[in-house]
Amino acid sequence: MAGVSETTTESGTAPRRGYAKGRAKREEILQAAIVMFGEVGYHGASLREIASRVGISHPGLLHHFPTKAALLEAVLEHRDEIDFADFDRDLEQGRTMFDALLRLVQRNALRRPVVEVFAGLAAEATSPDHPAHDYFAQRYPTTVRRMLTELERRAGAGTLRPGIEPAVAARTIVALMDGLQIQWLYSLDGPRDARVDMAADLKTYLDLIVVDPAS
Amino acid sequence: MAGVSETTTESGTAPRRGYAKGRAKREEILQAAIVMFGEVGYHGASLREIASRVGISHPGLLHHFPTKAALLEAVLEHRDEIDFADFDRDLEQGRTMFDALLRLVQRNALRRPVVEVFAGLAAEATSPDHPAHDYFAQRYPTTVRRMLTELERRAGAGTLRPGIEPAVAARTIVALMDGLQIQWLYSLDGPRDARVDMAADLKTYLDLIVVDPAS
Numbered sequence: 001m002a003g004v005s006e007t008t009t010e011s012g013t014a015p016r017r018g019y020a021k022g023r024a025k026r027e028e029i030l031q032a033a034i035v036m037f038g039e040v041g042y043h044g045a046s047l048r049e050i051a052s053r054v055g056i057s058h059p060g061l062l063h064h065f066p067t068k069a070a071l072l073e074a075v076l077e078h079r080d081e082i083d084f085a086d087f088d089r090d091l092e093q094g095r096t097m098f099d100a101l102l103r104l105v106q107r108n109a110l111r112r113p114v115v116e117v118f119a120g121l122a123a124e125a126t127s128p129d130h131p132a133h134d135y136f137a138q139r140y141p142t143t144v145r146r147m148l149t150e151l152e153r154r155a156g157a158g159t160l161r162p163g164i165e166p167a168v169a170a171r172t173i174v175a176l177m178d179g180l181q182i183q184w185l186y187s188l189d190g191p192r193d194a195r196v197d198m199a200a201d202l203k204t205y206l207d208l209i210v211v212d213p214a215s
Numbered sequence: 216m217a218g219v220s221e222t223t224t225e226s227g228t229a230p231r232r233g234y235a236k237g238r239a240k241r242e243e244i245l246q247a248a249i250v251m252f253g254e255v256g257y258h259g260a261s262l263r264e265i266a267s268r269v270g271i272s273h274p275g276l277l278h279h280f281p282t283k284a285a286l287l288e289a290v291l292e293h294r295d296e297i298d299f300a301d302f303d304r305d306l307e308q309g310r311t312m313f314d315a316l317l318r319l320v321q322r323n324a325l326r327r328p329v330v331e332v333f334a335g336l337a338a339e340a341t342s343p344d345h346p347a348h349d350y351f352a353q354r355y356p357t358t359v360r361r362m363l364t365e366l367e368r369r370a371g372a373g374t375l376r377p378g379i380e381p382a383v384a385a386r387t388i389v390a391l392m393d394g395l396q397i398q399w400l401y402s403l404d405g406p407r408d409a410r411v412d413m414a415a416d417l418k419t420y421l422d423l424i425v426v427d428p429a430s
Binding site for chain 1: 253254255256257258259260331334335337338339341342343344348351352355356359380383386387389390391392393394395397398400401402404405409411415416419420423424
């Protein structure tokens, strides 16, 4: 999608400028949706309110996203694109998975709205009839499996600490990241010196279960 | 509150029977609210729908809970009453805090709706203008401090493992419990042998940071 957008923007003909404008408006709606889903959840969000926040009509918004569920899907895809693009680049550049994970958590600490919407949706969508349910129901086991693969690699390389059970450690790394996000979000309204440092706490845990997480 | 209810129910005069009936209806509304907040969150929940689920009119519900925020407050108090009553009794009976905590998590695994509503509200209420924001913003530091007190006691008693920093461990215990709830909720729809065992995973973590969590 990003590639398509670049090509058309560079070409500069009138209909394509229109397309680029449409892409920019779509992006604006997406950002407003991230903020609003973060504020009041998926069920509490209103397409009319999102349209009003980006200065377009309700039918104008429906032109980009015909349903609230379609907008939700786009928000989830957007988050994955952001997260995985950087994360995968870190891995390609030879960083270990846990090093890449710590860097991802550090980046998250700079973008409250994205963390807020994701933590909120993950908790809201535990109900089987929520439109994001299947997304998260698949995402958790997938993420845990990725952790497990890395922990088993480390077991083979002798950098897993004695007595650590990879399957349990894999689940608890993911659980810890989720739980720290919630405490971090609440700590943002408190005094600065009481702010939760998600990456530092995760690093402390990784140090407990593996030898030198970053290598 | 529970004491008041018992007294009036036992007395058996007509107006008091009416009061007991009112208490029963109030309890019914509370249970329906727990389910509905769990399903669609606070913002997504509708008082009309909750009233309809317990077979009363909308004004009838407003007689018990004049606003949605009042109902939310009652749900949060109810959860605390349930949790802390059992937890505190365990402590009074001489169990250690971590033993009591593991028992609390085991009880939670038997009551999906309560876990669902609480995990959902905690994530939804990270927005400062959410009516449950202050509740959770205070609850997290309070819970973390309780863990910290126990970890410091253990440090003094020599049952904290070497190299464990009590302040970090206190935050991560709470974070782990939150995160495991989310994975557990999603695992309930999957195959039985892939179900997350929250208490077992928490126990594994506690074993890493203290010597014999249950003693």
